[in-house]
Amino acid sequence: MADPMRIRAQMAGDKATVRVLMSHEMETGLRKDAAGKVIPAWYIQDVSAQLNGKPVLTAQWGPSVSKNPFLQFSVRGAKAGDKIAVSWKDNKGESRTDEATVS
Amino acid sequence: MSLTPWIAATLAVALALAMPASAVAQQKTTAQSIAEYRQMLEDGNPAELFEAKGEDLWKTPRGPKKATLQACDLGLGPGVVKGAWVQLPRFFSDTGRVQDLESRLLTCMQNLQGFNAAEIAKTGFDKGEQATLAALSAWISAQSKGQKMALPQAHADERRFYELGKRAFFFRGGPMDFSCASCHGEDDRRIRLQDLPNLTKNPGDGIGFAAWPAYRVSSGEMWSMQRRLNDCFRQQRFPYPGFASDVTIALGVYMGVNARGAESIAPALKR
Numbered sequence: 001m002a003d004p005m006r007i008r009a010q011m012a013g014d015k016a017t018v019r020v021l022m023s024h025e026m027e028t029g030l031r032k033d034a035a036g037k038v039i040p041a042w043y044i045q046d047v048s049a050q051l052n053g054k055p056v057l058t059a060q061w062g063p064s065v066s067k068n069p070f071l072q073f074s075v076r077g078a079k080a081g082d083k084i085a086v087s088w089k090d091n092k093g094e095s096r097t098d099e100a101t102v103s
Numbered sequence: 104m105s106l107t108p109w110i111a112a113t114l115a116v117a118l119a120l121a122m123p124a125s126a127v128a129q130q131k132t133t134a135q136s137i138a139e140y141r142q143m144l145e146d147g148n149p150a151e152l153f154e155a156k157g158e159d160l161w162k163t164p165r166g167p168k169k170a171t172l173q174a175c176d177l178g179l180g181p182g183v184v185k186g187a188w189v190q191l192p193r194f195f196s197d198t199g200r201v202q203d204l205e206s207r208l209l210t211c212m213q214n215l216q217g218f219n220a221a222e223i224a225k226t227g228f229d230k231g232e233q234a235t236l237a238a239l240s241a242w243i244s245a246q247s248k249g250q251k252m253a254l255p256q257a258h259a260d261e262r263r264f265y266e267l268g269k270r271a272f273f274f275r276g277g278p279m280d281f282s283c284a285s286c287h288g289e290d291d292r293r294i295r296l297q298d299l300p301n302l303t304k305n306p307g308d309g310i311g312f313a314a315w316p317a318y319r320v321s322s323g324e325m326w327s328m329q330r331r332l333n334d335c336f337r338q339q340r341f342p343y344p345g346f347a348s349d350v351t352i353a354l355g356v357y358m359g360v361n362a363r364g365a366e367s368i369a370p371a372l373k374r
Contacts, residue, residue: 004155006152019147021149021152023149023152066323067149067323068149068318068323070144072146072147
């Protein structure tokens with residue numbers, strides 16, 4: 001089971017600023033270990049965000065995104081108390097969804 | 104025709120004015136772009152992920168004895184975490200040693216949880232229980248964020264370790280004839296574009312000792328002070344000092360006491 005994300009969602013004017021930290025190795029598949037063997041690729045491929053269950057963001061990621069990625073975006077029309085859910089799915093099929101309340 | 108010299112003169116003046124301005128702007132970019140980069144990442148310091156892990160590890164029963172670390176005394180009494188980091192390393196009467204955070208955690212993990220401290224000390228960074236130590240140090244240091252470094256010097260051993268640390272700091276050796284002081288003994292030194300703090304005095308809020316543990320973006324790793332020191336030894340081509348060894352703790356006392364009054368920003372973010 002992957003480690004939880006850290007999600008903060010704060011109102012700034014009429015938009016909510018959402019900051020997400022994901023815990024992921026993001027292996028490119030190009031690195032080799034000490035024994036010279038290729039470390040298999042392992043990275044997040046799909047990212048999506050929902051505001052009260054309604055999709056507001058989808059993204060396709062690749063191996064060039066850093067380890068433990070940070071994602072920040074604004075959501076128009078959000079208000080305090082709304083639920084922001086963020087999900088990711090990696091190339092091994094593993095996924096994780098976490099939720100935060102807009103403050 | 105008569106206008107040409109006037110235009111040329113105007114251009115010359117304009118150039119003369121522009122030159123120093125652009126030179127200043129360029130100087131700013133080198134020093135400030137790093138600060139700017141850090142600021143951009145400040146809201147998303149992945150050290151937070153390690154803090155969450157560390158808090159969990161502190162409260163979860165683990166090890167052969169299936170115990171939590173909540174009875175661990177970090178210097179302010181059993182289980183007191185808030186404010187402990189800015190007073191470490193310090194003398195502990197139960198072990199009769201001056202200990203930094205990592206060596207103290209090893210003591211707790213051995214006594215409370217039944218782990219083998221010597222074995223963990225020999226484990227490579229980020230492997231096995233060393234990963235636990237990194238996460239714990241992230242969380243524990245975060246509980247003192249914003250507080251001022253306040254290492255005690257009341258015990259004779261704490262003062263002895265300060266003197267030991269000072270000697271280690273100025274000790275020159277290795278194939279490069281380096282000491283810590285070669286790079287960290289003067290103001291305004293740099294390695295490539297990184298400013299090097301002068302650690303023989305208080306380098307200021309959130310600089311040097313007050314900025315570790317930290318998350319290193321370039322390697323995606325959480326580094327405790329022990330790991331930072333280990334890397335300093337490596338860069339000097341010194342032999343590995345040994346995890347939680349007395350010399351590393353003494354250097355911690357020396358830098359920490361020098362930094363007294365500086366605000367701790369740990370766990371910080373490094374490039």
